[in-house]
Amino acid sequence: MKKTLEQLRKETPGCLKRIHFNNAGTALSPQPVVDVVQDYLRLEQEVGGYEAETLKSRELESVYSSLARLVGCSPHEVAVTQNATRAWDMLFYAIPLEPGDKILTCRSEYASNYIAFLQRCRATGAEIVVLVNDETGAVCPESLLAHLDAKVRLVAINHIPTNSGLIQPAEELGALLKEHPAFYLLDACQSVGQVPLDVTRLGCDALTATSRKYLRGPRGVGFLYCSSDWLAKLEPPFLDLHAATWTESDKYEVRKDGKKFETYELFVAGKLGLGRAAEYALEVGEQASSRRLVELARRTREGLHELPGVTVRDIGRNQGGIVTFTVEGWKPAELRQALFEREINIWTCTVRSARLDMEARELEEVCRASLHYYNTEDEIEEFLITLKGLLR
Numbered sequence: 001m002k003k004t005l006e007q008l009r010k011e012t013p014g015c016l017k018r019i020h021f022n023n024a025g026t027a028l029s030p031q032p033v034v035d036v037v038q039d040y041l042r043l044e045q046e047v048g049g050y051e052a053e054t055l056k057s058r059e060l061e062s063v064y065s066s067l068a069r070l071v072g073c074s075p076h077e078v079a080v081t082q083n084a085t086r087a088w089d090m091l092f093y094a095i096p097l098e099p100g101d102k103i104l105t106c107r108s109e110y111a112s113n114y115i116a117f118l119q120r121c122r123a124t125g126a127e128i129v130v131l132v133n134d135e136t137g138a139v140c141p142e143s144l145l146a147h148l149d150a151k152v153r154l155v156a157i158n159h160i161p162t163n164s165g166l167i168q169p170a171e172e173l174g175a176l177l178k179e180h181p182a183f184y185l186l187d188a189c190q191s192v193g194q195v196p197l198d199v200t201r202l203g204c205d206a207l208t209a210t211s212r213k214y215l216r217g218p219r220g221v222g223f224l225y226c227s228s229d230w231l232a233k234l235e236p237p238f239l240d241l242h243a244a245t246w247t248e249s250d251k252y253e254v255r256k257d258g259k260k261f262e263t264y265e266l267f268v269a270g271k272l273g274l275g276r277a278a279e280y281a282l283e284v285g286e287q288a289s290s291r292r293l294v295e296l297a298r299r300t301r302e303g304l305h306e307l308p309g310v311t312v313r314d315i316g317r318n319q320g321g322i323v324t325f326t327v328e329g330w331k332p333a334e335l336r337q338a339l340f341e342r343e344i345n346i347w348t349c350t351v352r353s354a355r356l357d358m359e360a361r362e363l364e365e366v367c368r369a370s371l372h373y374y375n376t377e378d379e380i381e382e383f384l385i386t387l388k389g390l391l392r
């Protein structure tokens with residue numbers, strides 16, 4: 001990494017007080033990100049919100065170049081939204097669907113996305129096809145090939161699910177979709193900041209992400225990438241006076257760049273914080289930080305495997321920083337509370353957030369310890385010792 005661990009932890013004051021293994025929920029923001037947000041809020045307080053925005057217009061515009069550098073696209077292909085779900089919705093609801101059209105997705109799909117599939121299929125007569133998993137639990141690329149016909153309008157996959165260490169073979173799927181006209185929408189909510197992303201390499205037409213998770217930005221903000229080709233084809237499901245211009249009393253013109261998916265009003269301080277978080281991720285070095293967090297998660301799984309009554313629930317050949325497990329004699333939410341009282345943050349995922357996957361594996365709820373590059377081997381040790389002490 002381009003910063004030392006000591007530097008990284010010094011810039012993350014929260015990790016001096018608690019062990020934060022909830023980076024898939026919200027990571028701890030580094031001080032430079034918090035400074036940008038606080039300074040902007042102070043400026044708003046001093047000069048007024050609109051006036052602050054005008055004074056910081058250059059910095060606000062540079063958020064697009066930072067995000068573009070992070071995912072390897074052009075700044076005009078980026079939109080800043082209030083979260084990952086709305087970013088995803090703006091793209092998904094823009095895809096025209098007719099009776100018999102197909103949406104291909106994966107078993108690990110996130111609840112909000114799947115609910116949107118159900119809603120639109122009910123309204124349009126389109127169908128959802130869930131691709132088959134391989135023996136490790138990842139989407140099987142052959143299953144994609146088997147279903148790829150003229151009726152497929154959309155392939156929507158999550159890169160890293162909320163409820164397991166799995167990293168889906170997004171790049172492999174992108175290569176298979178290269179010649180197919182379907183829209184390839186990648187939910188990169190958990191992967192941005194966790195693994196290096198490059199939209200050309202991934203071969204996706206669009207990607208959606210959030211600020212608060214592995215990217216370590218503030219809450220209440222997210223972003224999307226949409227390729228220039230698809231930007232020209234898609235009409236956003238909602239428009240306002242920022243996304244479009246009211247040119248005559250009965251006419252409007254939609255913007256041509258990614259901002260057509262934005263709304264006028266947004267958490268502006270958060271937008272600046274998101275840009276700073278993207279810069280920070282680039283400063284730390286994405287390859288090295290990803291390698292480190294994956295290794296920390298691997299060690300955690302290894303340690304958990306050795307504890308009696310603990311079952312690691314991660315699937316997939318390729319695994320990232322999210323570690324899921326269950327513990328005999330403990331309800332996940334109760335264990336989370338017991339660890340919280342001992343200065344350790346983990347989270348839990350229920351069947352409601354990824355129903356297809358959890359039901360197939362007969363899981364109602366799992367514990368989730370999600371590690372970041374600023375976590376340490378000592379923290380893993382302490383977590384395992386504390387957990388061992390709690391075993392019944």
Ligand SMILES: Cc1ncc(COP(=O)(O)O)c(C=O)c1O
Nearest residue numbers: 083084085110158161162189210
């Ligand atoms: C895989 C995945 N997709 C989408 C989302 C939604 O993100 P947001 O809460 O920013 O809308 C989440 C949130 O946990 C997620 O884990």
